[in-house]
Amino acid sequence: PNNSPFLYPAPTTVDQSLGIISLKRDLQVPILLRASNPSNPTDEITNTRFGSFPHSTLLNRPWGSQVIASKVETSDSKRGRKRKREGKGGEEAEKSVERAEESVIETPAFEAATSGFAHILPPTPELWTVSLPHRTQVVYTPDYSFILQRLRVRAGETIIEAGAGSGSFTHAAARAVFNGIPHDSTQLLENGSSKPRKKQKKSGKVCSFEYHQDRHAQLQKELTEHGLSSIVKITHRDVYEEGFSFENGESPNASAILLDLPAPWTALKHLSRTPSLPNRPSPLNPKTTARICTFSPCIEQVEKTITAMRSQGWTEITMYEMQHKRLDVRRELTSLNYEGLRGVNASAASVEEAVCRLRELTAKFSEFHADAKVRKQVNSLEKYNKVHTKGGKGGTEQGGDGTANGTGDKEVVVESKRSRLERIKKEDSERKVWREGKLVHRSEMELKTHTSFLVFAILPREWSGVDEERCGKKKWGGE
Ligand code: SAM
Structure with a gap:
């Protein structure tokens, strides 16, 4: 890796x-x-x-x-040119030059x-998911990031996946269980020399199962090409019949499982703490809690899965539906915008009236390009207001309603300037909305996700008298 x-x-x-x-x-x-x-x-x-x-x-x-x-010359174009030069091919050679030129x-x-x-x-699981050759429906990034997080898949863990399909989830899972350290990694010392790392956490594994022969072969080829075959072990198998442990009696020792199968409830019997088949151990890690996720598009599948989970000791069963939406946020001028700003009724009585209003609005639009002028005015009024309200006779603060607070004539002038300032400020902000439009958002129609229901559950680890005893000793430090 x-x-x-x-x-x-x-x-x-x-x-x-x-x-x-x-x-x-x-x-x-x-x-x-x-x-x-x-x-x-x-x-x-x-x-x-x-x-x-x-x-x-x-x-x-x-x-x-x-x-x-x-701009490159294709072999078709080259051939055509050669034939044309040699006077061979006539019209056909010319056409082939033209065709080739068009296609470049x-x-x-x-x-x-x-x-x-x-x-x-550079390739990443996310980019691979959106560009891989689709052989099946795939699990997309919003789903698999949530699944891997909920299943608590970390470096060094083992996850079971069935079916592997096009390998979209497989790539993300492989990265999640990888320990992040190259096998031959060395530690760089201060003096510039290096020594092998002392403690190196083992990389985890993805035990992947697929019963469709061609899909299995294709994914195996891709995983080898992508340098992931030492992390992912892909097996050609019908998991409903044969479960998840290997023929040689080895167990995947998994602590996480993703079932992306048409009938996940059928495979569930093979994910128990006790062996479901002769000469095959349980595929679960006996020392940890097992976490499962099933990915099903129909609610009927969810019901069957949950019924099977309940009867087989799975707990904390929860279901999620991932609704991944990409929002397109922008400003938009709407008739409501215009009307709200102008304080007039939104409904135009006739086409003529609507056209008339539109003309008015267009005129107003050009008027507002005197924006810089307005700003200058606002700034100078603000300055003026500061000087006259604080330094003025009586020095009283002004109310915003245009009334003076028992001061002289001068303050009445200040008062009117102040309300004018407020009016201009208000109008200015309205103009901004008017000019740029109201902030709106829409969700994009085309979403590249395959919405499915995600059912999560956990199977506690086995707890024996020996465990209880050991636990007591650890806790109390004695007999
Ligand atoms: N999770 C995959 C991905 O992200 O690319 C897509 C899985 S695809 C929807 C379902 C796959 O399950 C198919 O490739 C199908 O051949 C496989 N499958 C169906 N039944 C199976 C079984 N009993 N054992 C193993 N694989 C099975």
């Missing part, structure tokens, strides 16, 4: 590393960066609708760099403003 780009990305992009090309918000593409070499001298090119990115322009760059698309960087005019560059990002 010490060379997994998901756990330890190199400071810059390197040959053979996985990178994520970010083309725009919500459009990320994973690519394997490949440098050209003597045996393969042609530069690898990733073509996108925002342009072409030869890998030579993506390599040896700090992660996060912006890369400008290149010249994107349609409406995309021109945003076309032509990308950012190259």
Whole structure:
């Protein structure tokens, strides 16, 4: 795992590393960066609708760099040109040159403003989730971050996952159980030398199960490519029938479980403290509480799961539904805005009246561009007010309602200036709302989450007389 780009990305992009090309918000593409070499001298090119990115322009760059698309000649175009030069191919050769040219960087005019560059990002479970090749529905980041936190998955723990599907949750779980230290890690000493770390917490494990053969094979391949195969042990198995312990009699010793299966209640019998199958131990760590989460889209599935949980000793059963919404917050001019500010009735009697009002508002809008002038006026009035209220005869503070407090003529003048100041200030703030609009928010319609019900429960550890005795000794320090 010490060379997994998901756990330890190199400071810059390197040959053979996985990178994520970010083309725009919500459009990320994973690519394997490949440098050209003597045996393969042609530069690898990733073509996108925002342009072409030869890998030579993506390599040896700090992660996060912006890369400008290149105008590259495709092999189709090259072939066409050659045939054209040689006078072969006629119309067809010309067409192929044109076709190839169109398919490269010249994107349609409406995309021109945003076309032509990308950012190259290091792989993370979050980026992998939004860019992975989907073979199934997947668990998205808002769900898995909550699940891993509720299951208290930490470095060194073991988590069971079934089914593995497209491996979205698998990547996040692998990072959560990883101890954060490369296997060959050494400690740097003050004198510049280094020595192996004394105490190194063991990395945890993800025991993943998938019964679909192709999905199992594909995920195994990806985990190897991503340097995660020493953390994730993926098994091809129907967990309803065969449970979670291994054929050789080994137990995963898990303290956390995620079941993302069509019928999680069917698998529950294999997650007990006592063995459910001959020659297979319980898959749970006997020394810790087991925490489970089931991920089901229908409430009927939830009901069946909870019934099974209750009868099998699971406690603290709770259900959540994750509603992940992205809010689009902006100022918007609405008719209510206009009307509220102008203090007139919102309903226009006719189209003519509405047009008339709109004209008035437009005129008012230009008027407000004299903003700087208003500010200047406010500032000078504020100054004036300060001098005349504190230093004036009688020195009394003024009320905000425009009445004088038993002082002379001068203060009546101050009073009127003050109320004018307040009026201008009020109008100024109204103008701001009027000009910029009311603050509104909407949730975005398209959400990339698969809403499911999350059922959590815990199974306490076994507690024997021996445990009680040991506990008593520890507590009271004696017999
Ligand atoms: N959690 C996965 C992810 O984040 O990518 C997605 C899981 S997908 C919704 C459900 C998977 O469970 C499918 O790939 C399916 O083949 C697998 N599955 C269904 N029944 C199973 C069983 N009895 N044993 C093992 N896997 C099973």
